Amino acid sequence: MHNEQATCDHLAELLGQITTHLEKFQRFEHPDAVENIDSWTSALSGPVPEKGIGAEQVIAEMGEHVIPNGSQISKPGCTSYITSAATDMGSIATLAGIVASPQRISVTAFNHLEGVALQWLAEMFGLPSNMQGVFSSGGSTANLIGLGAARQSAFQQIGKDVAADGVQRVCRVYATEQSHHTIHRSVAVLGMGRNAMVNIPLDDNMRMSADALRKQLLIDKALDALPVAIVVNAGSTNTGAIDPLQEIGEIAREHNIWFHIDGAYGLPGTLDPQVEDLYKGLALADSITVDAHKWLGAPVGIGATFVRDDKALRNTFTQGEADYIEATIVDDADVENSMDSVGFPYHDLGVELSAPTRGAIVWALIREIGVDGMRARICRHNEMARQVAEQAKHHPNLELALEPTLSICCFRYVHEKADDLNGLNKQIHRQLMKHGVNIPSTTMVGDKFVIRPCFLGARTDWHHADDLVNEVIKIGDALIADVR
Numbered sequence: 001m002h003n004e005q006a007t008c009d010h011l012a013e014l015l016g017q018i019t020t021h022l023e024k025f026q027r028f029e030h031p032d033a034v035e036n037i038d039s040w041t042s043a044l045s046g047p048v049p050e051k052g053i054g055a056e057q058v059i060a061e062m063g064e065h066v067i068p069n070g071s072q073i074s075k076p077g078c079t080s081y082i083t084s085a086a087t088d089m090g091s092i093a094t095l096a097g098i099v100a101s102p103q104r105i106s107v108t109a110f111n112h113l114e115g116v117a118l119q120w121l122a123e124m125f126g127l128p129s130n131m132q133g134v135f136s137s138g139g140s141t142a143n144l145i146g147l148g149a150a151r152q153s154a155f156q157q158i159g160k161d162v163a164a165d166g167v168q169r170v171c172r173v174y175a176t177e178q179s180h181h182t183i184h185r186s187v188a189v190l191g192m193g194r195n196a197m198v199n200i201p202l203d204d205n206m207r208m209s210a211d212a213l214r215k216q217l218l219i220d221k222a223l224d225a226l227p228v229a230i231v232v233n234a235g236s237t238n239t240g241a242i243d244p245l246q247e248i249g250e251i252a253r254e255h256n257i258w259f260h261i262d263g264a265y266g267l268p269g270t271l272d273p274q275v276e277d278l279y280k281g282l283a284l285a286d287s288i289t290v291d292a293h294k295w296l297g298a299p300v301g302i303g304a305t306f307v308r309d310d311k312a313l314r315n316t317f318t319q320g321e322a323d324y325i326e327a328t329i330v331d332d333a334d335v336e337n338s339m340d341s342v343g344f345p346y347h348d349l350g351v352e353l354s355a356p357t358r359g360a361i362v363w364a365l366i367r368e369i370g371v372d373g374m375r376a377r378i379c380r381h382n383e384m385a386r387q388v389a390e391q392a393k394h395h396p397n398l399e400l401a402l403e404p405t406l407s408i409c410c411f412r413y414v415h416e417k418a419d420d421l422n423g424l425n426k427q428i429h430r431q432l433m434k435h436g437v438n439i440p441s442t443t444m445v446g447d448k449f450v451i452r453p454c455f456l457g458a459r460t461d462w463h464h465a466d467d468l469v470n471e472v473i474k475i476g477d478a479l480i481a482d483v484r
């Protein structure tokens with residue numbers, strides 16, 4: 001008996017119903033999900049239902065129990081994670097892709113827009129025009145893809161095809177302790193092992209020390225290890241520091257080592273004229289990553305990798321032959337496909353075959369506000385971090401831990417009556433979290449535990465910087481008054 005009751009032709013009507021709940025959520029007046037945890041976990045748990053309740057009831061349950069207990073990340077005052085909520089266009093373009101192009105593959109406007117969006121990102125951020133781009137699920141995968149190509153290229157130079165034969169040599173990947181932990185994981189996943197990571201010391205501004213890198217490379221020359229990549233940050237996650245790209249890139253060239261720039265968070269910073277000079281070494285990169293789901297206002301699930309040597313990329317990730325789509329390898333990693341409708345085969349440049357259309361979303365975001373709009377957002381957020389820094393320098397009970405480079409400012413509350421400043425700032429942070437309006441994260445700058453807002457969301461506006469600073473001072477003052 002046919003008992004399939006999923007609705008497939010009432011989208012507009014059902015969207016109308018869900019939109020009411022989403023609009024309410026976006027007023028951000030609901031309490032933090034943790035506060036009602038017992039109520040929604042019990043409403044949303046239970047055994048698998050034998051019978052369905054129908055689409056309208058599911059939407060009603062979403063409206064009552066799911067959406068109001070969603071993520072804090074969507075809030076305009078949330079400055080903790082380096083992802084943000086999608087703008088309206090990000091949500092709408094996602095829906096358009098889901099409905100009209102469930103896959104990025106095949107000759108469609110969506111497959112075409114993968115390429116257009118990659119080209120626009122490259123133009124907008126001043127990347128070399130000959131780099132091959134590919135979208136993936138975010139910075140973790142984007143870094144994996146870049147480092148996969150790096151590994152392929154390094155082994156190619158010693159006459160080995162690592163994609164075919166595996167890692168048969170001890171490898172070295174150079175980075176700092178400020179590199180994102182997804183770099184270490186990528187190196188492990190790529191079979192080189194986390195111990196392949198070589199930690200290069202930082203300078204006083206928490207950037208890779210070029211001198212220390214030079215010294216390490218000299219020492220390692222005596223070893224029988226294969227240098228695979230030098231990895232730098234164009235905007236570190238902890239502090240927003242940008243490693244000296246030009247200087248490190250030149251060292252990488254001199255030693256013939258792949259130069260990978262992790263710009264997952266910070267690459268868009270190049271649009272800010274006040275810091276664009278820091279991005280000069282971009283032209284030396286062999287691979288660069290950027291996340292659209294960070295500063296650009298895309299929904300989560302969109303990162304991009306750009307690679308200079310597209311053969312190395314293809315040789316690493318090509319899917320190979322497949323009978324069911326009659327794919328045949330014709331030359332090196334080039335694949336001929338008898339279905340002339342695959343469009344550009346992005347699945348040969350990364351780790352996903354089935355994948356959503358991400359380019360159309362990035363295209364729509366840029367089409368809506370242009371490079372000017374993106375620049376305005378980036379400049380606003382960087383300026384907000386500078387404003388917080390100024391306040392921290394001048395207020396008697398605040399201290400700036402590090403001059404901001406981009407939209408992250410590391411500062412802390414100080415008071416002569418406090419003998420454990422790290423503990424005090426941890427308490428301040430916990431109260432901010434509990435209140436749930438201004439929600440920064442924390443980090444360490446040296447041995448200082450600091451408050452760390454990262455201004456990034458499209459909804460995060462000028463007053464959110466002041467609001468945060470004022471709340472930190474208020475909570476800090478109250479805690480000190482209690483000590484007395």
Ligand SMILES: Cc1ncc(COP(=O)(O)O)c(C=O)c1O
Binds near residue numbers: 083138
């Ligand atoms: C510099 C950097 N690289 C990589 C990542 C990982 O990105 P994702 O969370 O999109 O996987 C992050 C995340 O914040 C990041 O800041």
